[in-house]
Amino acid sequence: MAKPSADHLPAEITPGARLLTAAEFHRLADVPPEVEWFANLSNPSTRRAYEHAVSDxxxxxxxGxxxxxxxxxxxxxxxxxxxLxxxxLGGSTIRHRLASLASLFQHLCDRNAVTHNPVKGVQRPKTESGEGKTPALGDHQARKLLEAPEMDTVKSKHDRAILSTLLFHALRREELCKLKVRDARHARKGVPHLKVSGKGGKTRYVPLHPGTNALIHDYLEAAGHGTDEAGALFRPVRNNRTGRLERAITADGVYKLVRAYSAGLGFEMGAHALRAxxxxNALDHQADIAKVQEWLGHANIATTRIYDHQRTRPEDSPTFKVAY
Structure with a gap:
């Protein structure tokens, strides 16, 4: 979906006693509700997913x-x-795309731009089994990935800290990118915590793994921005356009980093696989599923259960509990 253009939204609101000039007021009043819906999507990942679905x-x-x-x-x-x-495309992907379109039409209904939501009543594909499709690494693969950045350079320290943060704290890419330096320095009952800004503006505090804590400390010392408490924790090592490194690494940058190291080890995958x-791993080692739900920032425990592979292990089947 095309993003709102200067023809629809004023490029700049002039400050003053009145926030909007008369011309700006009328221009905003003329914004099509379709553009207004898209502009109201504040979460970058949601905006990206909805834009992709609606554009398709x-x-x-x-x-046009x-x-x-x-x-x-x-x-x-x-x-x-x-x-589709x-x-x-998988059933869950198609359901998500239909949901994106349904959200747009619901907004148009609310604005009386259309009489009904045409997505309502459209049969959606059944969801697949409760098992997640994102592959999870084995323990030996995870250890190899953590050891992959071998050199004693700022980049290697940066990459090791990112991989460890993902593998030990199950963060989403966007959550990792939003981390500030101060977010890695919270303490609760004497235990270091990460302050994580999750989906829907929800904040959660995740205990910081000692190994990850040490890697973050080494990275900040080498990169030199450890005193910038309000600045981005993880930043690009290089910026070929401006040469400045104040901004956070992008979600795409995190994806490419994980992809490059995992491909070099023979099991190419994206960053979400580290969350999986x-x-x-936590559930396999008997972590309480309710605590894992909170740890992951899931609104519904059913989403957490897709990572619970214990219930699919043959040795745990009731078959082997039957005794005559």
Missing amino acids: FMRFVGI RPEEFRTVTRAHIIAWRDT MQRG TAAT
């Missing part, structure tokens, strides 16, 4: 302007859903 639908039906959403019918939605299935690895 726009390409499929040939929509926001106002054209008001001509969409349920038949268009069904045809798009069927095409033919493209081999940490969750699976």
Whole structure:
């Protein structure tokens, strides 16, 4: 979906006794509700996912302007859903894309821009089994990954600290990118904690693993921004455009970092696999699932259960508990 342009939103609000000029007021009043919906998505990951889904639908039906959403019918939605299935997308992916479109149309209904939500009533694919599809590393693979940045350079220290933070604390990429220097220096009952800004603006405190704590300390000392309490904790090692390193590493940068090291070890995967690895490992070692849910920042314990592989182990089957 095209992002709001200067034609729809004022580029700058002039400060003064009145926050909006008359011209700015009227320009905002004329913002199409479709653009308004997108502009109201504050979470970057949600915005990115919704934009991808809505853009895909726009390409499929040939929509070029926001106002054209008001001509969409349920038949268009069904045809798009069927095409997604033919493209081999998984049931959960298709459900998420339909949910993105449903969110847009619900906003249009609320604004009286359309009479009904055409996504309602469209049958959605059944969800797959409760097992997660993201692969988890074995213990030996996780150890190899932690040891992969071998050199005594700022980059290696940076990469080791990031890999350890992901593998021992199960953070999402966006959560890691939002960490400030001060967020790694919280103490609760004398135990170092990470302050994590999660989905939906929720904050959680995660005990900081001693090994990760030492790696972060080494990285900050080598990188030289340990005194910048309000600054980003993890930053790019190089910036070819500006040469300045104040900004945080991007989610894409974290993905590429994990991808590069794992590929070098023969099991190429993305950053989410490290979150799956940490969750699976904790549950395999009898961590309480309710505590794992809180640790991961899941709103629903059903989401946490996809990482619980103990219930799928043959040796734990009731078959072997039967005795005649």
